[in-house]
Amino acid sequence: MDTPTQTPDVADVLVIGAGPSGGMVAQVLSQGGLDVVCLEQGDWVTSSDFPTGRPEWELLVQKRWAHHPSERDVPADYPVEVSESDISPVMYNAVGGSSLFFGAQWPRLLPSDLKVRSVDGVAADWPLSYPELTHHYDAADRLVGVAGLGGNPAYPDGLDYPLPPHPLGPLGLTAARGLNSLGWHWWPGTVAIPSARFGELAQCERWGTCEWGCPRGSKASADLAFWVHNLRSGVRLVTGARVREVVVDAQGRARGAAWVDRDGVEHEQRARAVVVCCNGVGTARLLLASTSPLFPDGLANSSGLVGKNLMLHPNAAVLGVYDDEMGSHRGPLGEALVSLEFYETRAEHDFVRGMKFGAHPFPGVLNQVEFHRSLPFEQLWGPAIHDVVAAHSRSFFYSGQVDDLPEESNQVTLDPGLTDSDGIAAPKVRYRVSENSRKQLAFLVDRLDEAHRAAGAVRTVRLPLATDQPGHLLGTARMGTDPATSVVNADGRAHDVPNLYVADGSVFVTGGAVNPTATIVALAHRLGEHLLATARHQEAVA
Template sequence: MVSAPSNVADVLVIGSGPSGGVVSHTLAARGLRVVCLEQGDWVNPTDYPVNHLEWELLIQKQWAHDPNVRKLPADYPVDVSESDMWPVMYNAVGGSSLFFGAEWPRLLPSDFRVRSLDGVGDDWPITYADLAPCYDEMDAFIGVSGLGGDPAYPEGLDYPLPPHPLGKVGRRAAAGMNALGWHWWPGTNAIPTQRFKELSQCARWGTCEWGCPESSKASSDVAFWPHALRSGATLVTGARVRQILTGKDGRAEGALWIDREGVEHRQPAHSVVICANGIGTPRLLLLSASAQHPDGLANSSGLVGKNLMLHPNCSVTGFYDEDLESWRGPAGQLIHSMEFYDTNPEHDFVRGAKMHALPTPGPLSAIEVHRPLPYDELWGPAIHKVVRSHAGGILWAANSEDLPDDANRVTLSPGLTDGNGIPAPKVQYRISENTRKILKFAVDRMEEIHAASGARETFPVELWVDQPGHLLGTARMGDDPATSVVDSYGRAHDVDNLFIADGSIFVTSGSANPTCTITALALRVARNIADTACNQKVAL
């Protein structure tokens, strides 16, 4: 009898973002041998662009949100030749959470029952109540800052830390909402208002989406990985996974990965958890086709890669005569609104949008916002006024709910490859007529808010093609193997020791920022793996 390799992991986790961090910590703390493969590296907070005066220039290339622009060694390209939007992604310890704004709203109860309530999409196999304990535990573990009692949510929701100051921007935005009689609430953020575990107290830099130099934001590298490593998890960086390995019985046996020198390695494992985001996860499943899984791993339903949802984002930036100290964070949301979140029969669309008010990041952003102006109103002597206007800016933005559509999907590019010759993902995505109506409606409402708040000029953007980076739905959960990829605990219907714990398993998108829900789902998946670990052993 051949003995199993000595480096066999109980659980192999692929990806170190929020879901990978939660899974790795939870399982290592339960005594399982966890190995996590991350194709990026650690990023030192002192390296973030916002440590430099020229940070607004650095984020245009070296620190761009788009991997096709950034082109770092850890990146892989994305074929967006047939997409209305392109993904925001970053490969590093912590994944794209290094770039997220740490807005931390939960999905609403209605989001889990869209088919029942509105006759579109599909219902989740779980409810808000099923996930609420995991939401609560994640909030407590991270140290989320917020104010309890938001009437948009069920009674009893509260947060471990008090909310951030509204600041002049938040107060001015709230005044406009009050004048209109619309719902608003102090923003809930995964950014502590006082020191919490590994996280520093927020210093209000206002540059959250380009890395927090204070380590105040709950990106996965700070919020989860110190705890995962202390619990015994192993993290391998610079590890580009080529394929999930399967045996003759079709079960997962580990993964093949390539290091920065191009050397291929085999990591055996009794179970595998994929946490590579809504684009990276279906790419890897499709790359892992085999004799037992000819259409891609876990793809007997044909749904791997389908139903991609991206939360198309729109905004209206308003400028005010008052100095609002618009550089102060968090950014992060200062206030949010669920006024137009759910379906309203008076609208010509179903579902809706979540809106949020943020500070504006810097003087160069003020120039970019003003580009629609005639030349003489932007350049020459006028530029001084434009740059000074930054101090009085308020950015209202909205995530629009993206309904699942089979035609919106991730496949393998026929011609584009990464640095190791592995096919890149191809994103085929078109914004639906329903979503375009939501975007137009949200822009009109945000114009009203600015008018009610006293803005002297506004600049709408009906679609941010590279925002907000919410990659959802491409390996959906469900009870029926014919209409879903995984069950309600993230276990693949086709492969009983393969799990998915990232945004891929969303059934519908809601319009709330998804990371809060992703971490809650990851906790639920990880606990189920630990509870059933004795059933996962494979012969290696």
């Protein structure tokens, strides 16, 4: 597919980043008749490009398809300095962004997630209510083709999905029996992977390799869910376009963006409004790098909060080995079932807020080996390796993530010495797991182990903290009503720059404990509708 590169001198809207939020914003605006240009520093990736359709895929994903940009080191990437971080963020630069690597879990936030200050006396409330998001969640589900089962008692009444849920399979049924015996909540997993053909998406063939790329084109990554449609709607998408800064005019309005192509040639794309969609690390990096006499500390940063309050959803897991076959190579990887039993604050806990966990298949024998890395040498290598590998088909794992409350000390800054290949400062991530999160993780691991034992596992292996998961990058340009304590308002518009918007996980006030992509896309839909309704009021660029 050819990517058009002829762009207007002044677009109605410039979108920076072609991931899920950029894809949704561009879709709403282009279908509403606006002239949209999107700059994406990555390239198109087709399903046949992924190594997951080859027998040696677990070896191939170690470098070129690694989850971390500093390991891949391909032209589309920029390095990320993580020496002072407990977790290394998962990111990918391409049309579709990091959704090429996501497991496609598609849960919504719960109502309490928007009112954490009111409910639990910590963090801050969101500047919008849960009913204000419902329409946008529903619209996103219909556009993406979400598979799930309505009626989950953990959510308000009325929630349903366009497609039926995926089969639980042997591992899901085993997990369900165990959770039933404990009396814990569970529900079939909700995923943005079609259980029947949907639009451009093939029916899922259950390969289970979702987090390393779907080789069948059966996952609603943003390239397939949005961008094939956006090009038909007239969006001009420019790939290989690394944005250096958002440029402002003398009045402090966003004029457009300065960007560099793969040949090192500098360009500027002008627009009447700019929407930044570069994830919780990339958006902070771009805003901090966009300095000028009017914005010496970075664009939209009068609060000093750009880059701060980074939330990464610390993740833990427990592998269970069973006597029976679990079909653990059969996907989708997202989750066969999910439990929100311990989602809300409880008086008997020594921490606030809670967690979400799910039962997952476990494709690949090398993944099985890697999960056992924490064991003593003699329990993994030598004769023991045969038992470890042989147990693969009889295993599945529970993984969960905790409600990672915002702390200003967890932040993204510009590294003083590290740059990308065009000399643009790289982001430095400083992130430490808080005491509250460590208590949550310890509780979570015990519960995951308990769930396996209740389901009949003959042995378990614990992973108390996954340092390379997940790719949930939230909070670095938070929304709010007060410009002194937030970066954007409830519509995603920057307090300091009237025609600058942010439409990714950066705007989260709190993170909840569920996977954030459904909420990111719903907020992007909301922002798109707002911008479309107010487009005629946007001032022309001089």
